Amino acid sequence: MINNLYNTGKAVMTTGILLSYFMGIAQTLPRAEFNFRSDNDLYLFNKQDQYYTNGIFFNIRKAADSTHLSTAEVNRLWGITVGQKMYNAYTAQIHHIEEIDRPITAYLFIAADMDRYFANESFLSFAVEFGTIGQRALGRQFQERIHKVLNLYDIAGWEYQLKNAAGLDASIQYGRLLYRNPSRWFDLSASAEAMVGLNHTGLSVAPTLRLGKVNPLYQSAYTSSRLQAHGSLADDELFFYYTPQFRFVGYDATLQGGIFLHDKGPITYTPSRWMLYNQFGVTYANRLITLGLQYIFYSKEVPGMFFRHRYGSVRMSYRF
DSSP: OHHHHHHHHHHHHHHHHHHHHHHHHHHSOOOEEEEEEEEEGGGGTSOOOOSEEEEEEEEEEEEOOGGGSOTTEEEEEEEEEEEEEEEOSSSSBOOSGGGOSSOOEEEEEEEEEEEEEETTSEEEEEEEEEEEESGGGOHHHHHHHHHHHTTOOOOBOGGGOOOOEEEEEEEEEEEEEEEEOTTSSEEEEEEEEEEEESSEEEEEEEEEEEEEEOOOGGGOTTTTOOSOTTOOOOOOEEEEEEEEEEEEEEEEHHHHOOTTOSSOOSOOOOOOSEEEEEEEEEEEEOSSEEEEEEEEEEOOSSTTOSSOEEEEEEEEEEEO
């Protein structure tokens, strides 16, 4: 009987130690985050491959050492992104060059960024991006593989894509909270971004309205800041948002080809200088995951394009 009591006590103690261990793991605050985003016009269920037809992005983010922050800075994150954007004309079945109303290309890139978040709910982001257009961006191969896997129609027109060109871009973004109601279910913020480089040069301004259970901008899924340098835990979020973005386009290599190339490709276009994007979305986030769905509607990238464009975007994040 004594042996039985001893064994029982030992089992209880072992179970307690294991529970304490796993509970400790469960309470460990995340220090890194993996993000995946997919853009596609098929998410609108309209069965089209038009203009910006597909984008896929993989991102890793890590919280900075809190001892490196000033008293006004409450959070700082570093990130690396690898992605590809794919562009067709008004259809992915182009048989004659005269049908092309938007240059055909993909844009393959890698980017590094640093995001700083402050106690007054402002944020400042810096990014450097290296990318390429043309055959090296692997658009034709990727789109053909997608259509084969999904048993979709045969694509045509990639023989008219832009010529290879690579370049480096740098950008800076600043944003801040403008207003939040006392009950904290509604707020208004705004951001401005400038980008200059060989692939993309332009300016944009975007106010954002959020409705729902929202966090401060330094610990919100909206600003990709749920990781915390100081080790605090961000509250769960569930909110809807609307962002109208006004953009000035100085140069766009996916429309105009490589900036230094004499032969840029069979078809290039001068972009519309002023663009309007309307973005509607919903986001849910808890301690470990973020899930987001967004729809984007925007004006014509080229004045002579046949249609305006729209697409959907899904986002998933896991923190560890």
